[in-house]
Amino acid sequence: MDIFLQQLINGLVLGSVYALVALGYTMVYGILELINFAHGEITMMGAMVSLAVIGALALAAPGLPGGVILLAGLAVAIPVCMALGMLIERVAYRPLRNAPRLAPLITAIGVSIILQNIAMLIWGKQYIPFPPILPQGHHEILGATISDTQIAILALAVLIMAALILVVQKSRLGRAMRATAQSRQVASLMGVDVNRVIASTFIIGSALAAIAGVMVSAYYGLAHYYMGFLLGLKAFSAAVLGGIGNLGGAMLGGLLLGLIESFGAGYIGDLTGGFLGSHYQDVFAFFVLIAVLVFRPSGLLGARVVERA
Amino acid sequence: MSALLSVSRLSVAYGGIQAVRDLSLEVAPGEMVCLIGANGAGKTTTLKALSGLIAPQSGSVQLDGQPLAGLPAHAIARRGMTLVPEGRGVFPRMTVAENLLMGAYSRSDRAGIAGDLDQVYGLLPRLTERRAQMAGLLSGGEQQMLALGRAMMARPRLLLLDEPSMGLAPLMVQAVFDIIRQIAASGVAVLLIEQNAHLALKTCARGYVLETGSITLSGPATELAATPAVRHAYLGEGS
Ligand SMILES: Nc1ncnc2c1ncn2[C@@H]1O[C@H](COP(=O)(O)OP(=O)(O)OP(=O)(O)O)[C@@H](O)[C@H]1O
Numbered sequence: 425m426d427i428f429l430q431q432l433i434n435g436l437v438l439g440s441v442y443a444l445v446a447l448g449y450t451m452v453y454g455i456l457e458l459i460n461f462a463h464g465e466i467t468m469m470g471a472m473v474s475l476a477v478i479g480a481l482a483l484a485a486p487g488l489p490g491g492v493i494l495l496a497g498l499a500v501a502i503p504v505c506m507a508l509g510m511l512i513e514r515v516a517y518r519p520l521r522n523a524p525r526l527a528p529l530i531t532a533i534g535v536s537i538i539l540q541n542i543a544m545l546i547w548g549k550q551y552i553p554f555p556p557i558l559p560q561g562h563h564e565i566l567g568a569t570i571s572d573t574q575i576a577i578l579a580l581a582v583l584i585m586a587a588l589i590l591v592v593q594k595s596r597l598g599r600a601m602r603a604t605a606q607s608r609q610v611a612s613l614m615g616v617d618v619n620r621v622i623a624s625t626f627i628i629g630s631a632l633a634a635i636a637g638v639m640v641s642a643y644y645g646l647a648h649y650y651m652g653f654l655l656g657l658k659a660f661s662a663a664v665l666g667g668i669g670n671l672g673g674a675m676l677g678g679l680l681l682g683l684i685e686s687f688g689a690g691y692i693g694d695l696t697g698g699f700l701g702s703h704y705q706d707v708f709a710f711f712v713l714i715a716v717l718v719f720r721p722s723g724l725l726g727a728r729v730v731e732r733a
Numbered sequence: 734m735s736a737l738l739s740v741s742r743l744s745v746a747y748g749g750i751q752a753v754r755d756l757s758l759e760v761a762p763g764e765m766v767c768l769i770g771a772n773g774a775g776k777t778t779t780l781k782a783l784s785g786l787i788a789p790q791s792g793s794v795q796l797d798g799q800p801l802a803g804l805p806a807h808a809i810a811r812r813g814m815t816l817v818p819e820g821r822g823v824f825p826r827m828t829v830a831e832n833l834l835m836g837a838y839s840r841s842d843r844a845g846i847a848g849d850l851d852q853v854y855g856l857l858p859r860l861t862e863r864r865a866q867m868a869g870l871l872s873g874g875e876q877q878m879l880a881l882g883r884a885m886m887a888r889p890r891l892l893l894l895d896e897p898s899m900g901l902a903p904l905m906v907q908a909v910f911d912i913i914r915q916i917a918a919s920g921v922a923v924l925l926i927e928q929n930a931h932l933a934l935k936t937c938a939r940g941y942v943l944e945t946g947s948i949t950l951s952g953p954a955t956e957l958a959a960t961p962a963v964r965h966a967y968l969g970e971g972s
């Protein structure tokens with residue numbers, strides 16, 4: 425029971441971070457049918473920039489409360505990532521909007537590699553530790569433990585996702601985003617500046633990625649110039665698992681992937697009689713992904729909308 | 734008469750294919766004008782060029798004396814010229830109410846928008862019952878009504894209509910054209926594009942005939958309808 429609950433907690437926390445990153449993939453795909461492969465690197469940049477700020481502040485003003493230092497890190501990382509997302513769209517995707525599908529895919533991979541290298545040049549190849557500024561409290565529930573950091577991650581992620589749904593469903597910008605996703609041409613006939621709406625989509629997704637990046641580095645206690653690759657791949661998989669283009673799908677897919685990973689890591693040893701250890705958790709997650717997609721190629725919540733011509 | 738819309742020597746090409754050549758036309762404030770022509774004559778192309786969806790090769794378009802050259806579609810829409818595109822172009826995965834709100838996207842007068850929404854629902858009772866339904870589930874005629882209602886929400890001075898009768902049953906065509914007449918009666922100028930020349934000439938005061946990208950005839954609708962060439966080619970009357 426306690427192991428089960430523990431894996432559940434760990435899976436939900438991890439999954440909520442995947443969900444935040446997956447939302448960025450799915451929003452861009454929904455509006456442009458483009459996979460922004462540089463999105464994982466934006467998450468990495470969010471982690472690295474915030475860690476740089478947090479590290480510097482923790483050194484310069486050790487008396488500051490951890491929460492304030494963390495907020496300062498976020499306050500720098502979020503706008504940096506927003507600007508980065510906007511720039512990437514402007515430079516690497518917009519000029520190719522009417523080009524064959526493969527072209528922006530190539531530039532996306534190019535941008536990824538460039539961002540990784542920039543991060544490596546600035547921060548080096550080593551792991552950057554997350555300074556011990558956060559309260560280290562733990563709580564016992566039914567034999568499992570949940571840390572303050574985990575509670576904060578979960579609460580913030582839920583809050584952000586609720587806010588995002590509200591914006592997309594109820595606001596003028598959200599309506600314009602959905603209209604643009606359904607027909608760019610007709611949206612422009614309504615007076616929607618389609619380029620601005622697309623830029624806004626990248627900006628919002630990048631802000632979520634920045635926050636997710638900070639969460640991951642706080643959770644694992646480190647950041648690394650290469651961390652965006654696997655994180656991005658997993659979040660993208662989560663978006664596909666849920667049904668890419670679908671906001672609810674990205675949330676569901678992220679949570680599921682987190683849970684699969686966590687339970688996989690917890691039980692894989694038992695399941696295989698000790699043949700595979702918990703370090704196979706990544707493989708396990710992708711295994712489930714493949715299995716789901718074989719039976720539901722459009723993902724769990726994808727493309728079941730009835731439409732008339 | 735100072736024209737609301739004035740098009741002068743407009744030419745549009747797709748790659749090497751000349752779709753519209755030296756087209757000139759005018760629409761006065763509050764006037765109903767039609768542009769009739771066969772399949773592939775260049776009707777849709779003309780409207781797309783006017784509304785900024787495609788860039789013309791040459792020629793000028795003026796709305797209220799202001800040149801529109803080089804403006805993107807959203808900027809042109811904000812100046813009071815609204816296109817209801819061929820095939821209606823409703824947002825299928827948005828509700829009827831959301832589609833109507835999209836029509837008012839460029840406006841910020843909340844009270845005015847709410848008032849116009851009531852007015853549109855009054856004019857289109859079939860939409861009122863379906864306001865929470867996804868637009869993609871409406872019938873073709875209902876979608877055409879929604880597209881018209883959505884265009885009204887922009888409070889346009891000039892409405893460009895691309896074959897509103899297309900694919901509709903005769904009764905539904907009647908209903909749609911009744912609505913168009915009511916919109917025009919409220920003072921909105923209309924440039925109507927139709928293959929159904931009979932209906933278009935009956936509805937509008939003036940007309941132009943488009944043949945393979947060029948205007949070959951123009952004049953009052955009654956005169957056009959009496960022209961032998963029009964009667965043979967577009968009104969299906971034998972010699
Ligand atoms: N995107 C395009 N690329 C190349 N040629 C095109 C394109 N769109 C239209 N054309 C050509 O331009 C000409 C005019 O087409 P257009 O759609 O304007 O005609 P239309 O009068 O609206 O016809 P319909 O009554 O069938 O709607 C046609 O010869 C058509 O084949």
Ligand SMILES: [Mg+2]
Pocket residue numbers: 776777778819895896
């Ligand atoms: Mg046409």
